[in-house]
Amino acid sequence: MNAQALHGHLDALLLAVLERGALHGYAIIEALRARSDGLLDLPTGTVYPALRRLERAGHVVSAWSTVNGRERRTYELTDAGRRALADQRTGWREFSATVGRFLDSGHPSTASS
Amino acid sequence: MNAQALHGHLDALLLAVLERGALHGYAIIEALRARSDGLLDLPTGTVYPALRRLERAGHVVSAWSTVNGRERRTYELTDAGRRALADQRTGWREFSATVGRFLDSGHPSTASS
DNA sequence: TCCGACAAGTAGCGTTCCTACCTATGAACG
DNA sequence: CGTTCATAGGTAGGAACGCTACTTGTCGGA
Numbered sequence: 701m702n703a704q705a706l707h708g709h710l711d712a713l714l715l716a717v718l719e720r721g722a723l724h725g726y727a728i729i730e731a732l733r734a735r736s737d738g739l740l741d742l743p744t745g746t747v748y749p750a751l752r753r754l755e756r757a758g759h760v761v762s763a764w765s766t767v768n769g770r771e772r773r774t775y776e777l778t779d780a781g782r783r784a785l786a787d788q789r790t791g792w793r794e795f796s797a798t799v800g801r802f803l804d805s806g807h808p809s810t811a812s813s
Numbered sequence: 814m815n816a817q818a819l820h821g822h823l824d825a826l827l828l829a830v831l832e833r834g835a836l837h838g839y840a841i842i843e844a845l846r847a848r849s850d851g852l853l854d855l856p857t858g859t860v861y862p863a864l865r866r867l868e869r870a871g872h873v874v875s876a877w878s879t880v881n882g883r884e885r886r887t888y889e890l891t892d893a894g895r896r897a898l899a900d901q902r903t904g905w906r907e908f909s910a911t912v913g914r915f916l917d918s919g920h921p922s923t924a925s926s
Numbered sequence: 927t928c929c930g931a932c933a934a935g936t937a938g939c940g941t942t943c944c945t946a947c948c949t950a951t952g953a954a955c956g
Numbered sequence: 957c958g959t960t961c962a963t964a965g966g967t968a969g970g971a972a973c974g975c976t977a978c979t980t981g982t983c984g985g986a
Binding site: 742771 | 941943944946947951952
């Protein structure tokens with residue numbers, strides 16, 4: 701499940717990660733991987749453009765911070781970003797409930813992972 | 814939520830609807846709308862091509878049935894389609910659990926619908 | 927007869943994400 | 957001192973997916 705199906709939810713995921721505190725791009729990727737047990741292993745070519753989209757949209761702001769003489773662009777949620785995240789959460793719940801009505805039913809089979 | 818976010822799950826939805834019995838294209842659209850309380854209102858231009866993709870993939874078979882002199886192409890799940898649906902269900906559960914880990918947390922707020 | 931609802935279909939487009947590259951810094955190693 | 961690796965950021969191009977808009981055709985009612 702290499703994020704092929706993320707369509708439309710990538711931004712929400714990024715905002716959710718940043719909700720816990722500002723991070724730079726690479727750290728965001730690592731956070732996603734860690735918090736998803738390695739299921740979400742997004743390439744930089746996916747995340748960096750997405751972050752810039754979010755910045756253009758005003759959902760995050762970025763700043764260069766120099767750590768160990770290493771330039772890292774740290775992204776932080778804006779107020780609008782927080783609102784957007786709330787919206788995305790609502791949208792996600794609606795979406796997953798709707799699709800789940802068709803796909804969660806049937807044979808539960810699994811039960812445990 | 815006009816299905817912008819369906820990406821990758823449309824096929825699964827269609828298979829799930831057909832699981833309950835063969836239907837023609839238009840009826841599938843109505844079934845989706847009905848079973849989702851109107852949230853899933855897919856245009857024909859989305860559903861018809863998808864059904865033909867599913868047929869090319871061997872997940873459904875279609876047959877013309879003439880009802881009142883009206884030609885209706887009725888789609889039916891194949892065995893492979895049933896297997897595909899099971900796979901899609903698994904994929905959906907994994908996906909929704911993973912994304913949900915980021916988006917379902919936070920403020921549950923809802924409680925009632 | 928003409929119009930609207932049903933039914934199927936097609937063409938072209940925009941969004942979204944991925945693959946594959948490129949650049950640059952700092953540390954380790956020879 | 958130069959090479960190589962891991963970290964970190966970035967871009968270009970393309971593929972997949974679904975949407976909008978349009979077309980065709982039948983049937984029933986005004």
